[in-house]
Amino acid sequence: MARTPVRTAKGRPLASTRWLQRQLNDPYVARAKREGYRARSVYKLAEIDARFHLLKPGRRVADLGAAPGSWSQYAAQRGCRVIAVDLLPMTPIPDVAVVQGDFLNPDTQREIVTRLAGPVDLVLSDMAAPATGTRAVDRLRAEALGEAVLAFAAEVLAPGGACLVKLVRGAEARLQDAARPLFRGTRLLRPAATRSDSSEIFLLALDRRPPD
Numbered sequence: 001m002a003r004t005p006v007r008t009a010k011g012r013p014l015a016s017t018r019w020l021q022r023q024l025n026d027p028y029v030a031r032a033k034r035e036g037y038r039a040r041s042v043y044k045l046a047e048i049d050a051r052f053h054l055l056k057p058g059r060r061v062a063d064l065g066a067a068p069g070s071w072s073q074y075a076a077q078r079g080c081r082v083i084a085v086d087l088l089p090m091t092p093i094p095d096v097a098v099v100q101g102d103f104l105n106p107d108t109q110r111e112i113v114t115r116l117a118g119p120v121d122l123v124l125s126d127m128a129a130p131a132t133g134t135r136a137v138d139r140l141r142a143e144a145l146g147e148a149v150l151a152f153a154a155e156v157l158a159p160g161g162a163c164l165v166k167l168v169r170g171a172e173a174r175l176q177d178a179a180r181p182l183f184r185g186t187r188l189l190r191p192a193a194t195r196s197d198s199s200e201i202f203l204l205a206l207d208r209r210p211p212d
């Protein structure tokens with residue numbers, strides 16, 4: 001693919017010029033645009049789904065950190081019943097219920113549980129804690145967020161259900177240990193659409209054990 005050059009405009013910081021250059025030359029960005037998805041991250045979920053068959057018609061899915069909405073779009077297209085949660089407002093998606101709020105706020109979690117009105121089959125989390133640039137702090141924040149997602153998943157998942165959670169490298173061992181008593185299988189995944197310079201890694205926890 002021919003590269004699109006970006007000139008550094010007067011007043012535009014170098015970092016945003018680099019971001020723009022990368023966006024314009026990213027094949028997943030182009031493909032998402034062509035295929036009508038709101039974000040390139042849809043291809044991470046699509047790759048994981050192709051391997052593990054998570055999204056099937058009628059399955060109930062909680063999509064945490066859902067905006068702008070490509071994972072919810074993808075799940076809804078596969079016939080899943082989706083509830084999408086984000087701090088940010090989301091442009092509506094047909095057949096997707098939206099809760100706007102901070103997932104870490106207990107009131108938001110109560111609202112999600114009320115709206116779910118029953119167990120779910122899959123919890124997805126593409127949330128990321130804001131990066132501080134200090135690796136140890138970012139890892140601790142990612143661990144705390146991941147643990148909150150696992151605790152929520154343990155509460156709302158039906159036996160046999162699954163949870164896919166985005167982490168940063170360094171947080172995965174602790175989260176995998178936390179997931180083992182709750183799920184029969186765990187995998188660590190870096191889909192092809194994850195940028196090579198990104199520290200993100202996904203924990204997929206499969207087959208929720210029945211609660212004690």
Ligand SMILES: C[S@@+](CC[C@H](N)C(=O)[O-])C[C@H]1O[C@@H](n2cnc3c(N)ncnc32)[C@H](O)[C@@H]1O
Binds near residue numbers: 065068071101126
């Ligand atoms: C990488 S984006 C998700 C992209 C999405 N999976 C998609 O495919 O369109 C991460 C999202 O997580 C949201 N987020 C981060 N922390 C959150 C929190 N505590 N509660 C709710 N949403 C959160 C951000 O607002 C952001 O929209």
